[in-house]
Amino acid sequence: MTGGASAAAATDADDAAAETVTASVVGASGFAGGELLRLLAGHPHFDIQQATSRQNAGKSVGSTHPPLRGTELRYTEPTDLESVDVLFAATPHGVSMGRIDEFFEVADTVVDLSADFRLDTAAQYDAWYDGHDAPAYLAKAEYALPELNRANLPGADLIASGGCNATATILGLYPLFEHGIFGGETGATDGGVADEVGGDERIVVDVKVGSSEGGAGGGAASSHAERSGVVRPYAPTGHRHEAEIEQFLGTPVAFTCHAVDMVRGASATSHVFPDGPVSKGDLWSAYRESYEDEPFVRLAAGGSGVYRYPEPKAVAGTNVAEVGFELDPSNERVVVFSAIDNVMKGSAGQAVHAANIALGFAETAGLDFAGLHPVGSP
């Protein structure tokens, strides 16, 4: 990793160091939920209380997640929640918003991994999703993409963990906005950046994702025979993460998503045309300033050897985002690459990172796995 825990992370860590809190996971049989269980099981400050699954109630968590084999924990029904300090919800969007009052009856802190509490207004939900059941919670929820809005998280009650493709995209583009390379004057929103960017400036974001983004559910298009070896446009336009990105960066993006043959991983390539001339030195300064103290961001922008730019398999299993860029002088373009593991930095890892900050633990607690080399399709 780039350099050890960030300054921000260290603040309250000592006070909380000895503390252990209880946590439950709703939707624990899914991909994001299983990863939460794995992270919490190896975390110094969490004790897992319950893991829910309707389809697997009564079975051990190892029956669905091999890394947890041998653990005595068994799935319970999501309606049988016991009191707990922190409740993680890793259910499909729409579920948490319908049960959020219940969740707060059993828990002090709720960390939701779905899209339910990520947007600011009910109007945005109507535009991108299907309407919101609990709009009153939208203002209370803190969006969690700690590199950008760490300051909002300590003590937060309701945390909306950032979406996978949005996280990859925003982390790649943010330094360009923060340092005025794109987007002119920035007006912070939600800890984020500009909302008055010139509307005619276009950013094209071309994303490639692995099959775990689809969740454990399966279906014809995600069978091995049909999904192997693909480069398949699955969200050519209108991907819902555009809403999150626009809310955060203050500018719309032209977003297209492709399924490729890997299991874990999301890789965003953003094509940006800055207004004025920019040098590689300017870019390096911007990215280094934005991220040099970040424990979970690693820069890769050229260099030598096999791994020169960000790529998902270099971060598989980790909470690290690789971010990098290249300058194309011939068409005055900055190409930004960012790569994450969607199940970690794109969901469960980011949620634990946010919880660490909210509860005053060391930011990197439970998140120190550095990845594997070599590794296949991660």
Place this chain on the structure above:
Amino acid sequence: MTGGASAAAATDADDAAAETVTASVVGASGFAGGELLRLLAGHPHFDIQQATSRQNAGKSVGSTHPPLRGTELRYTEPTDLESVDVLFAATPHGVSMGRIDEFFEVADTVVDLSADFRLDTAAQYDAWYDGHDAPAYLAKAEYALPELNRANLPGADLIASGGCNATATILGLYPLFEHGIFGGETGATDGGVADEVGGDERIVVDVKVGSSEGGAGGGAASSHAERSGVVRPYAPTGHRHEAEIEQFLGTPVAFTCHAVDMVRGASATSHVFPDGPVSKGDLWSAYRESYEDEPFVRLAAGGSGVYRYPEPKAVAGTNVAEVGFELDPSNERVVVFSAIDNVMKGSAGQAVHAANIALGFAETAGLDFAGLHPVGSP
């Protein structure tokens, strides 16, 4: 396929139907060269005379290419060429330009699969490659992307088969230019389109390719352990196929290439911002008019089921290009998808297609394999 041989294809086919010509392949142990052997072996009008390889001279062609096992043909040295009607060269760029006089001593028609004769001027070579050894041949050479410049090919002596990524990109974008949806007034170049497009209009082309594009050579970055499961930016900017695309479409493109986990396949996603409003109906009209008589172009733009847009595995092993599009009303963007098998439509298949036209054979002769379903990483 979309509908049987095109009208254009049928013209001289009958006259040539009974004819058989001899052909040799220089660089036959490579991936493109092996595919040429396979296609010529199954072709009604070609008899293979020689196949060259320096490293495998004396061995049978089946020793490197399993589909040719049992064939008696053995590799010869590329310096021992015998007289032949057609010589196919599938060598790395730089080889053909150095031996082109020799090639024409033994053959009437030369079909080159490398980049050596694709560009119009020596100056372009200096800009994108390393200078040209035989600039006098540049004007004589016909670029071969039959869907766009079929008329130039009958009787051609020197054919420069279009590059894989360029072919995918150009086939996707061409209907937009031909029908004035992008690029305004078009002035045909080399059978192609506009060269006075407004320079501030930007097309972003994001390409994903399989490992066979790298050729049979191998190397550390292309070992299975390092290359499996990647989404790896390998030509973030400055890819040489930009030259071909610009020459043909008359406009520069912002081009970025990624290696992904497949063996065969090139998939180009082009993000285009047309000047004026455009409807899906306009797009369908344009694409259907451009391609409805083409034997090797198949449209896929939405629809239902698992395979909705172009994807490489749907065309693996075939000479078909799948082309499609989607309209993004929110950012006034047309997203164009095109997918080919780089070893077929991107090299050997396109070369045989061009030779068929040049020699007056049926366009689809030897190229009728329709592909497999299911198929893995093609």
Place this chain on the structure above:
Amino acid sequence: MTGGASAAAATDADDAAAETVTASVVGASGFAGGELLRLLAGHPHFDIQQATSRQNAGKSVGSTHPPLRGTELRYTEPTDLESVDVLFAATPHGVSMGRIDEFFEVADTVVDLSADFRLDTAAQYDAWYDGHDAPAYLAKAEYALPELNRANLPGADLIASGGCNATATILGLYPLFEHGIFGGETGATDGGVADEVGGDERIVVDVKVGSSEGGAGGGAASSHAERSGVVRPYAPTGHRHEAEIEQFLGTPVAFTCHAVDMVRGASATSHVFPDGPVSKGDLWSAYRESYEDEPFVRLAAGGSGVYRYPEPKAVAGTNVAEVGFELDPSNERVVVFSAIDNVMKGSAGQAVHAANIALGFAETAGLDFAGLHPVGSP
């Protein structure tokens, strides 16, 4: 291929050459059924009449099988069968046995790809499957593994196409039995071999298969995320193809099956301990004698280069079985390898091959695709 059409194949081919027969496919939306459609569409002597699917009735066959896009043929209900010369059934086991009378009402010849008519007696069905609905047909049915019992097929009414894993296994072992290297005296059964082999002689068969063996249905274990990168024992013991192998070779085998990461392909490694000493020369003689005239068997047993022994990707998309062996002097073992494409030689290709023989067409008609190189996970 090893040498062109076999002598046996040529017999009646000329008489039948001009003939065209009609054919329908029940279960055409599945993997084997789709392959049948593809083969019949490219076959000189078949006209496709109907393709059935309950789930896709009304849709075009290209909606599920990309190689068939553009074809006007639409799925019909399996209950709406019209009269036809040949009916191919590619339904799950149990379906054909329940509808066999109906099938013969509409067709003269029925080629069944399921296990329903492969075994000789109802008792065998009870032992390995769930009982038989139409035991009277068992004696009429001809098992089709043409390399072994070609002579039984001309004029056959009901053909039971051999199972994929059984085909791979039997083709690998057959020369050892035929030439007395294993199994002593052979007593032909059903055109096959020994049924009095010493019971204490053990053959271990370790099979690796691709995901298409599971059919188009899908399910949790076959989702891309769960099935990628596996070496998963899925039939550790008691695989039903043991019944077919034993019936044909006259000896039981110790059979174990693993799922591996490919889509098409079945590869059988058989470990055989012959009674007496055997040399590599003996083995080569046996295998060459058994297969030298076979159009669809290719020997690979050592040699040089990358492809030395049989492997599925070398035969992907073809009707070829690669067969080979190695001798292990230290433990007096013969290791036999055989590799097929389960969707071709293991089902649809074998069925068409059998139909070609039954109807007097050239054996290789419609089955001449030679495969691709390079190719990924086939």
Place this chain on the structure above:
Amino acid sequence: MTGGASAAAATDADDAAAETVTASVVGASGFAGGELLRLLAGHPHFDIQQATSRQNAGKSVGSTHPPLRGTELRYTEPTDLESVDVLFAATPHGVSMGRIDEFFEVADTVVDLSADFRLDTAAQYDAWYDGHDAPAYLAKAEYALPELNRANLPGADLIASGGCNATATILGLYPLFEHGIFGGETGATDGGVADEVGGDERIVVDVKVGSSEGGAGGGAASSHAERSGVVRPYAPTGHRHEAEIEQFLGTPVAFTCHAVDMVRGASATSHVFPDGPVSKGDLWSAYRESYEDEPFVRLAAGGSGVYRYPEPKAVAGTNVAEVGFELDPSNERVVVFSAIDNVMKGSAGQAVHAANIALGFAETAGLDFAGLHPVGSP
């Protein structure tokens, strides 16, 4: 994992807990060497002093191994070794035997990952390899497969870490020997088992391995295009690990190895025919007794869900061996499955495990990663 640190592991752990020793890795740019660096970097009791590579001397270790990016450690020449407590050698076989005196000049303890010191006698080396340069060390070396010979390791000077395929095979078969289900009377050799097993009893071992077993070197057969999607017999007979297995279990095995499409992983399927009748209960008792206190062995033998038997992707990245079995009553066979990550339990993890025991650290120190779910080709 099965249940926390074993009793044996805990013995001296406390004494050593505070201690930190220095370690260097020779051959650190390779796959096993890189994994050693990763494990030592995360280990509570090791400080990495040097990492050698001739080809990468001067470059940072992160330049070849992405998980180590950001680390300041740079490669040095293998001839510039400094004094250190423990030297790990992860070089191709033949290298350590030639430099072993030098190694002991700079280090107290040498842990060698190659085959150089695994066999007992120089005669065995002559038979299986190319002769031994330092036969005097053979008697001093302790073979390390801690589950079987843990007692030999405390205080060992020269440790020969067990081979990957041998480890998988031996761990699978050992309980059958230990509990007399196969092999009759056992006479321990080197902490191992029987050497007077009846020679006519045959065990067939069919192994499937990933591409990382071939090391970082690459070559034509291991390029992505040629190696993807394979089931390729690469050591049909005569694999050198037979020597290790025979030495340890006291019986020869009929061993065949296949390359399959994964990066990490070795999976051994052993087909065993016990002399007398055996029940599933007998097998469960044997395996549970052998392994219930082992921190790195997990039993999987049937059960439910997707992961029923051992498979490599369930242990990818971990030091865990999954072991399981099935009983085939019809042919009186026990099928044993075992799966490991060849880069972990098969090399670097096993080496660190052995070093932990040799030096008195907790057995599981630095080896607690539990794996990922889902994960692709590991």
Place this chain on the structure above:
Amino acid sequence: MTTCPECGADVTLHDDLEAGEIVDCTTCGVELEVIETAPPVLDRAPELEEDWGE
């Protein structure tokens, strides 16, 4: 022969068409519902989207 409302291509239909039946256009692949049968009138069929990590 009817025209596809999505792409404008001709759609070949079988004789015993029933209202409510779903067919697809062999050019653009879109699913079409048979609204009327004589003469045939087709309209885009409603469809379910998959949710990929959104």
Place this chain on the structure above:
Amino acid sequence: MTTCPECGADVTLHDDLEAGEIVDCTTCGVELEVIETAPPVLDRAPELEEDWGE
């Protein structure tokens, strides 16, 4: 604490066990049906096989 009928390992069970409930053994993974609850009696649960090209 009950013994698994498949592998003989101890199976830890929760308090509010109901007859008919399916649990699994954390050692061998086999699915077990709760036949009786006080004291708990477990038996192998019936299961469906997948049909892989057989």
